[in-house]
Amino acid sequence: MSATELRQLRWPAPAAGLDARARLRHLAAGALRTGRPLALWREPGAEHPRLLVARALEAAFTGLPPALEAQAPAGFAFFPFRDSDHNPALFLPADVRFDAAEPDAVAVAAVANDLVPALAAWLAAPTPESLTWHHGAQPAPHAASEAEYTELVSNGVAAIEAREVVKVVTSRAARRPLPAGFDAFGAFLALTQKYPRAFVSLVSVPGVGTWLGATPEVLAEVTADGTFHTMALAATQPITAEVTPRTAIWRQKEIEEQALVARYIVSCFKQLRLREYHETGPRTVIAGQLLHLRTDFEVNLKHVPFPNLGTDMLRLLHPTSAVGGMPKQAALEFIQQHEGYDRAYYSGFLGPVNVAAPGVARLYVNLRCLQLRQGEAILYAGTGLTGDSDPAREWQETELKLQTVAAVLHE
Numbered sequence: 001m002s003a004t005e006l007r008q009l010r011w012p013a014p015a016a017g018l019d020a021r022a023r024l025r026h027l028a029a030g031a032l033r034t035g036r037p038l039a040l041w042r043e044p045g046a047e048h049p050r051l052l053v054a055r056a057l058e059a060a061f062t063g064l065p066p067a068l069e070a071q072a073p074a075g076f077a078f079f080p081f082r083d084s085d086h087n088p089a090l091f092l093p094a095d096v097r098f099d100a101a102e103p104d105a106v107a108v109a110a111v112a113n114d115l116v117p118a119l120a121a122w123l124a125a126p127t128p129e130s131l132t133w134h135h136g137a138q139p140a141p142h143a144a145s146e147a148e149y150t151e152l153v154s155n156g157v158a159a160i161e162a163r164e165v166v167k168v169v170t171s172r173a174a175r176r177p178l179p180a181g182f183d184a185f186g187a188f189l190a191l192t193q194k195y196p197r198a199f200v201s202l203v204s205v206p207g208v209g210t211w212l213g214a215t216p217e218v219l220a221e222v223t224a225d226g227t228f229h230t231m232a233l234a235a236t237q238p239i240t241a242e243v244t245p246r247t248a249i250w251r252q253k254e255i256e257e258q259a260l261v262a263r264y265i266v267s268c269f270k271q272l273r274l275r276e277y278h279e280t281g282p283r284t285v286i287a288g289q290l291l292h293l294r295t296d297f298e299v300n301l302k303h304v305p306f307p308n309l310g311t312d313m314l315r316l317l318h319p320t321s322a323v324g325g326m327p328k329q330a331a332l333e334f335i336q337q338h339e340g341y342d343r344a345y346y347s348g349f350l351g352p353v354n355v356a357a358p359g360v361a362r363l364y365v366n367l368r369c370l371q372l373r374q375g376e377a378i379l380y381a382g383t384g385l386t387g388d389s390d391p392a393r394e395w396q397e398t399e400l401k402l403q404t405v406a407a408v409l410h411e
C-alpha cells in the first residue's frame with residue numbers, strides 16, 4: 001500500500017442501524033474520547049458533511065501554510081490570524097476520513113494503519129450520550145464594550161486621516177452563555193441547514209480548543225477542473241423587506257472598502273507577474289442575513305505557466321485586506337497595538353486540502369465563528385474602516401455579524 005493509498009474499513013454490525021449523521025457523530029465521539037484532533041465541515045452547496053481525524057496532535061503542527069498541489073499531503077488547514085505559540089498553525093493530516101455522502105466505509109491512510117485496531121473498536125462501541133469537546137489552554141479574550149469598540153473605531157479613523165493606513169479592519173470578541181444542554185454537533189448541523197451557501201465547520205483540537213463557524217469568504221480554492229479562485233468580499237448591509245440583492249444600493253464608503261480588497265488581490269497577482277486572470281463583479285451577494293459586495297477572481301491553471309499558483313497566492317493573500325487592511329503591514333501593526341485582544345483563529349483560515357480528491361483545495365477565511373469554552377461561547381466579528389466610518393454604525397455592524405453564528409445559541 002503506498003503512502004497516499006486509503007484502506008476502507010466497513011462499519012461493524014452494531015452500527016448497521018446508524019444513519020450517516022449518527023455515524024459522523026459516532027466518529028467524532030471516538031476522536032474526542034481518545035484525545036485526537038478532528039475537523040467536520042460542509043462545503044457551500046454540498047448536501048453532506050465530511051469528517052477528518054488526525055492520528056495525533058503532534059502530527060498536526062506545521063510551519064508554512066499548506067501547499068495546494070495535487071502531490072501535497074491531504075489534510076485540514078486550521079491557521080490563526082497571527083501565528084504564535086498560543087495559536088499554532090495547524091494542518092490536521094487526513095489519517096481517518098468519512099464522507100457522509102458515502103457512509104458505508106471509513107477510510108484510513110496508510111501512515112495511520114496502526115490506528116486500525118483502535119478504530120475498529122470505536123466503530124463497534126455505543127455512541128456516548130454527550131460529547132466532550134476539546135478546550136483551549138488560553139484564558140477567555142477581553143470582550144470589548146460598546147464604548148471600547150467605538151473608541152477603537154475612532155482611533156482607526158484617526159489613523160486613516162493621519163495616512164498611517166488607507167484601510168484597517170478592527171474587530172472584537174463577545175462572550176455569550178451556552179444554553180443548557182448545548183450540543184456543538186447539533187449546532188454544526190443546524191448551521192449547515194441555515195446557511196446552505198456558507199462553508200460550515202467544527203474543528204476541535206486538544207489544547208487549542210473547539211471552533212464553530214459559517215463563513216462566506218473563500219481565501220483560495222483549487223478545483224478539480226484546474227481553476228484557481230479567490231474573492232474580494234467586503235462591505236455589509238442587512239437584508240430587509242426593502243433591501244434585497246437586486247435592490248441594494250451601496251454608499252461610496254462601502255464601494256471603496258471593497259475596491260481596496262480587490263486591488264490587494266490584483267497586487268498579489270502582479271507580484272507573481274500573472275496577468276491572465278478573470279475578474280467578475282463586484283456584485284451583491286447574500287451571506288446569512290447580510291449582503292456583501294464581492295468580486296471573484298479566477299485563473300485557468302492549464303493556461304498559465306504557474307504550477308504552484310494556489311500555494312503562492314495563499315501565502316501572499318493571508319491576511320487579506322478584508323480582515324487586516326492596507327497597506328498590509330501598517331494595518332496589522334495598528335491591530336496589534338490597538339485591538340486589545342487575541343483574535344486567535346478568528347480571521348485566520350481553514351479548510352480541506354487534497355481530501356475530496358488530489359488537487360482539490362478549499363480554504364476559507366475563518367469569519368462568523370465562535371470558540372466554545374466551558375459554559376460559554378466567544379463570538380468574533382470585525383468591520384472594515386475607511387475615513388468615512390461612523391463608530392456607532394460599525395458597532396451595529398459587528399452586532400449583525402455576530403448574529404450569524406449566535407443563531408445556534410438560541411435554538
Ligand SMILES: C=C(O[C@H]1C=CC=C(C(=O)O)[C@@H]1O)C(=O)O
Nearest residue numbers: 234235236322367381382383384
Ligand atoms: C471581518 C469580517 O467580515 C469581513 C468580510 C466581509 C465584510 C466585511 C466588512 O463589511 O467589513 C469584512 O471585511 C467579519 O465578519 O468579522
